[in-house]
Amino acid sequence: MPTPSSTVYWSDLRTNPSLTILKKLDRLLRAAGMETLDLTDKYTAFKIHFGEPGNMAYIRPPYVAVVSALVRELGGKPFLTDANTLYSGRRHNAWDHLRSGFENGFSRDATGCDLIIADGLKGNDYVEMPVRGGIHCTTAKIGCAVAEADAVVSLNHFKGHELTGFGGALKNLGMGCASRAGKKFLHEVSHPVIDRNNCTGCGLCVKNCAHHAITLDAQRKAVIDHDLCTGCCQCVAVCQFSAARASEGSASRVCSERISEYTEAILNGKPHFHVNFVMNVSPNCDCWANNDAPVVADIGIFASLDPVALDQACVDAVNAAPAINGTALTDRNYGGTGEKFGHIHPDTDWSAGLDHAVRLGLGNRKYDLVKV
Structure with a gap:
């Protein structure tokens, strides 16, 4: 029996005076x-990352306004949401x-919808939603605004x-919609380690650890x-000397599978749609x-109705693209072709979450790509 496939649609970023990027998004x-x-x-x-102030990679509000306008045209009542962080x-x-x-521009005037923090003032407002087919959990602690x-x-x-x-889509949903208790469950399998040979004692990881778990010893x-x-891995992100590393072994796989299970709880029984920029x-991150x-x-x-196929298509697109010199990728002696995310983060297994999402019935890794 042939393996089922989904359809993923994509638009490049070329524009002309009669076809702006916002018009292309609406068409997509x-x-x-x-x-x-x-x-x-x-x-x-609308599950979105508002952007940590100082980080300029977030999705710009005018894109959100296009999606909001279409949802309202379809009779929906859109709102922007994200859950509080663990770190x-x-x-x-x-x-x-x-x-x-608000500082990053996500106002009602700019986006056409309001902001609601999914899990309340301190991250404690959540609903335990059932996980169907989970091997790591039977319920997921999802922020109320998303659960409802x-x-x-x-x-x-x-x-x-x-x-x-x-x-991508799975990570933004499964991790991003989890309450603080849910995020702790998702991260708890990760035990970052320190390569003492690379550690310079700069103390940046100590300063940035929200849970006071890192100290400097006598050396x-x-x-x-x-x-x-x-296990939030903030130390891994801020370390400039490759001394703090994510756990080796199964941590990445188990965390990714748990994220897929949380995503299953969020999407089951609800209309859903996904866009990757x-x-x-x-x-x-x-x-x-x-x-x-x-x-x-x-x-x-x-864009796709299938979040699994969408993420797979985007991985494939990045892997097929030429690497930019002078980046974290080429700093690690990238060979110039092939798999990129595993090269940047060799202790991770990015395919595990996709495989588990397929088992959970969230979608397919096989896809047809249609340019719009």
């Missing part, structure tokens, strides 16, 4: 099937999180990630107390107050 959404969703009178959660930063609680979103939404649209900046290899080498560590493809140089040139915007 319609071609990819957003108009087929029943959104009449449905509270429609330190300006999205650690709803008060700072909302201010960060009638439909879900994920708007995702596609990039690398320190723990899962890359971040001014970083030491992680894993009884306090939540393959622009500013930075080597690390968007959770920090800086973004490193993109490792490939901007490729375009991809």
Whole structure:
């Protein structure tokens, strides 16, 4: 029996005076099937990352306005949402999180919809949603605003990630919609390690650890107390000397599989649609107050009703693109062709989450790509 496939639609970024990038996005959404969703009178959660202030790789508000206009045209009631973070930063609680979103331009006037922090003031407002077919959990702790939404649209900046290899639709949903308790469960399998030969004792990891799990010993080498560590990998992101590393072995696989299970809980029984912006493809996630140089040139915007096929298509597009010299990719002696995310983050297994998502019935890794 042939393996099922899904359809992924994409648009490049070429424009002309009669066809702007925003018009191309609207055309892409319609071609990819957003108009087929029943959104009449449905509270429609737009899962997005508002951007940690200082990081400029986030999706720009005018793109959101296009999606919002179409959802309202279809009778939906859209709102922007994200859940609070586990690590330190300006999205650690709803008060700072909302201010960060407003600073980056996510106002009602700019986007056509309001901002609601999914898991409340301090990240404790969640619903335990059933996970069907899960091997790591039977319920997922999902922020109330997402759990109670009638439909879900994920708007995702596609990039690398320190723990899962890359971040796309599955990561933005499964990790991004989890409450703080949910995020702790997703991360707990990760136990970052310190390569003492590379550690310079700069103390940046100590300063940035929200859980006070890192100290410098008598030799001014970083030491992680894993009884306090939540596995958020902020130390990996801020280390400039490759001393802090994500756990080797199964941590990446298990975390990615748990993310897929959380995504299954979020999407099951709800109309959903997904858009990946393959622009500013930075080597690390968007959770920090800086973004490193993109490792490939901007490729375009991809959309699908299938989040698994969408993520796979974007991985393939990045792998097929020429590497940009002078980036984190070429710093690691990239050979010039082939797989990129595993090369940047060799301790990760980016395919594990996709494989598990297929087993959970979230979609297919096989896809047909249609240019719009």
